[in-house]
Amino acid sequence: MVSAIKGMYISCDIPMAQYIIHMNNSLPQSQRFIIHVLDNTHLFVRSDVGGMIKSAIQTFREQNTYEKP
Amino acid sequence: MPQVKIVAKNFMDMVASLPARKLEKLYDNSFICEAILRSMTPLAKKYVIQLLYIEEPVTAKWFEEWVLPDGASKHKIAIDRLLQLRILAENVERKKEATFIMNKTFQRNLQKHVVHGGILPREPMPLNITVRLPSLEDLNAYAAQQWESFLLHLINSSEAEKSTNLSSSIMKVFQRGLLSQKDDKEPPVLTERGFQFLLMDTNAQLWYIIRGYINNSEDRGVDTADLLSFLLELSFHVTGKAYNLNTLSDLQQIIIKDLADLGLVLLQQGRKESWFIPTKLATNLSVSLAETSSRKQGFVVVETNFRLYAYSSSKLHSEILRLFSRIEYQLPNLTVAAIIKESLYKAFQNGITAEQIISFLQQNAHPLVADKIPSVPENVTDQIRLWESDLNRVEMTPAHIYDGFPSTEVFEAACDFAREHGCLLWENSKKMRLVVKAELFAQMRDYLHKQKQ
Numbered sequence: 183m184v185s186a187i188k189g190m191y192i193s194c195d196i197p198m199a200q201y202i203i204h205m206n207n208s209l210p211q212s213q214r215f216i217i218h219v220l221d222n223t224h225l226f227v228r229s230d231v232g233g234m235i236k237s238a239i240q241t242f243r244e245q246n247t248y249e250k251p
Numbered sequence: 252m253p254q255v256k257i258v259a260k261n262f263m264d265m266v267a268s269l270p271a272r273k274l275e276k277l278y279d280n281s282f283i284c285e286a287i288l289r290s291m292t293p294l295a296k297k298y299v300i301q302l303l304y305i306e307e308p309v310t311a312k313w314f315e316e317w318v319l320p321d322g323a324s325k326h327k328i329a330i331d332r333l334l335q336l337r338i339l340a341e342n343v344e345r346k347k348e349a350t351f352i353m354n355k356t357f358q359r360n361l362q363k364h365v366v367h368g369g370i371l372p373r374e375p376m377p378l379n380i381t382v383r384l385p386s387l388e389d390l391n392a393y394a395a396q397q398w399e400s401f402l403l404h405l406i407n408s409s410e411a412e413k414s415t416n417l418s419s420s421i422m423k424v425f426q427r428g429l430l431s432q433k434d435d436k437e438p439p440v441l442t443e444r445g446f447q448f449l450l451m452d453t454n455a456q457l458w459y460i461i462r463g464y465i466n467n468s469e470d471r472g473v474d475t476a477d478l479l480s481f482l483l484e485l486s487f488h489v490t491g492k493a494y495n496l497n498t499l500s501d502l503q504q505i506i507i508k509d510l511a512d513l514g515l516v517l518l519q520q521g522r523k524e525s526w527f528i529p530t531k532l533a534t535n536l537s538v539s540l541a542e543t544s545s546r547k548q549g550f551v552v553v554e555t556n557f558r559l560y561a562y563s564s565s566k567l568h569s570e571i572l573r574l575f576s577r578i579e580y581q582l583p584n585l586t587v588a589a590i591i592k593e594s595l596y597k598a599f600q601n602g603i604t605a606e607q608i609i610s611f612l613q614q615n616a617h618p619l620v621a622d623k624i625p626s627v628p629e630n631v632t633d634q635i636r637l638w639e640s641d642l643n644r645v646e647m648t649p650a651h652i653y654d655g656f657p658s659t660e661v662f663e664a665a666c667d668f669a670r671e672h673g674c675l676l677w678e679n680s681k682k683m684r685l686v687v688k689a690e691l692f693a694q695m696r697d698y699l700h701k702q703k704q
Contacts, residue, residue, distance in 0.1 A: 183657070185653070189652065190649055191688075202645075235645065
């Protein structure tokens with residue numbers, strides 16, 4: 183019997199995928215959002231975490247930048 | 252010989268979308284007929300001229316005989332266009348074949364125009380009244396200055412330093428697409444489209460505003476056909492010659508005042524009479540959008556160390572540069588800026604795309620570098636694009652994952668079904684898993700139910 187799970191399909195490059203997996207693993211069990219890791223560039227996650235992933239990536243990116251004061 | 256070359260396609264689309272009654276009124280003006288004639292494809296022009304003196308209907312077969320077999324698609328496009336503009340009317344009778352007959356008003360007016368030549372409804376005023384006419388350079392400078400203050404008003408609407416003497420109709424054009432006001436206390440903020448508007452070419456900007464103005468005209472109670480006919484007529488006037496204001500109707504006088512705010516005409520008053528002088532912007536109304544204005548002098552030099560040197564003293568230019576670069580030094584005739592990641596991120600957040608920034612830099616390249624290929628160094632353009640794509644590293648699509656297929660055939664069938672609808676995102680034949688876009692969910696469910704039976 184075919185089962186369908188609703189969620190969000192994420193397509194990105196390998197470093198980003200690894201970062202999202204790392205973010206997922208650092209959360210407690212109840213808050214984990216990855217449903218399946220499809221391959222090393224695609225993930226299937228819960229639908230509601232889109233905004234959270236985007237802002238987390240943005241903070242990560244800003245940590246790596248330097249602005250001349 | 253008027254400077255009109257081709258009327259912009261957009262003008263024609265607007266004309267074509269008018270209802271039949273208004274088109275009839277429009278065709279009473281022989282200048283509009285001429286302008287429409289000039290804007291058509293060569294084949295359509297030929298048809299119109301060939302039918303100009305034929306009073307009876309012409310069968311469609313005759314038309315087809317005038318074209319070689321490989322011109323069939325051009326023929327169809329021309330005929331469609333003429334039908335759309337209601338220049339040709341089709342009569343389909345049951346036994347006889349389709350015939351075309353030309354619009355009487357259009358025909359009559361074009362015949363008159365061909366015979367008598369185009370005479371404007373107003374003559375330039377004699378020189379003894381208009382003693383000192385501004386020279387063409389003065390006129391261009393005036394038009395540029397008005398347009399700049401208009402755009403500056405758009406940018407600095409939050410500061411509102413300049414007195415808001417722009418008419419309410421123009422403000423409405425702004426508010427519709429370019430500015431947005433969250434509430435009445437806060438100053439209005441530029442929307443995404445507003446930023447993109449600032450980086451466009453002057454002709455494109457002019458067109459956008461005029462289009463918005465025409466679309467708003469219905470709300471204000473001004474007839475669109477009258478407005479369009481007056482604008483087209485204006486584009487046939489000679490730049491730099493004065494025309495008496497009392498030859499205009501009341502409605503046209505209101506329109507002229509709005510156009511003066513935009514810099515399309517210059518209003519002047521003598522002792523008894525007052526007159527208006529069309530500037531280059533007005534006659535440019537008829538120039539096709541496809542011809543880019545390479546008349547403007549470029550002012551930006553971009554170097555490979557990501558530095559920008561803008562040889563301009565205009566406030567508008569420095570405001571535009573401030574949108575996407577960090578201003579380092581500002582001198583009386585030079586602005587030095589640097590393109591850095593943070594300034595670009597700010598621009599991207601405001602909705603400007605990398606392509607717009609790059610095309611702005613290329614179109615406004617200083618004459619010294621404009622001849623080089625490429626006018627903007629490739630490392631700068633590549634880096635701008637890379638920074639833009641860095642913001643979108645992750646792509647998200649709402650979807651469903653399907654698992655537990657009973658057999659490979661069902662799996663393959665489901666894959667093909669999803670692929671046909673363009674919703675297949677990912678599949679794994681070994682584990683028999685399928686990811687399909689969320690919009691296809693209901694149809695997939697029905698399809699799988701049907702497969703089970």
